[in-house]
Amino acid sequence: MNENIFHQDLARGRWQQFSLLEQMANIGSEVGRAITAREQGKEERAIAASYRALELFDLSLDDPKLRHRLKEIARARECFADFFFGENEYNFTAEWWQKYFLDFAIAARQSR
DSSP states (O other), rough: OOOOOOOOHHHTHHHHHHHHHHHHHHHHHHHHHHHHHHHTTOHHHHHHHHHHHHHHHHHHHHHGGGGGGGGHHHHHHHHHHHHSSOOOTTTOHHHHHHHHHHHHHHHHHHOO
């Protein structure tokens, strides 16, 4: 498997066993780590977490069962990348991202 893949086990197909809610909650965990690390001035750690989040977005985009949700997932990925690495032209905040993904985490937990 490719050394540049952070989530080797998930990339082998385990990710596709998760529901959309579980996938988004896991992406949110990495987004939260990226935001927290940046706020603490740990930029290297923040960048690593953001790359892991982007990788999970990509795994979701490759999940055949989510083909009807591709626009939403791709848009969230685009907006997060812009927030974290770009000019934040969509004017998102760290608080907004944390709330957005918290809702998925709560829903995923309730659906178990």
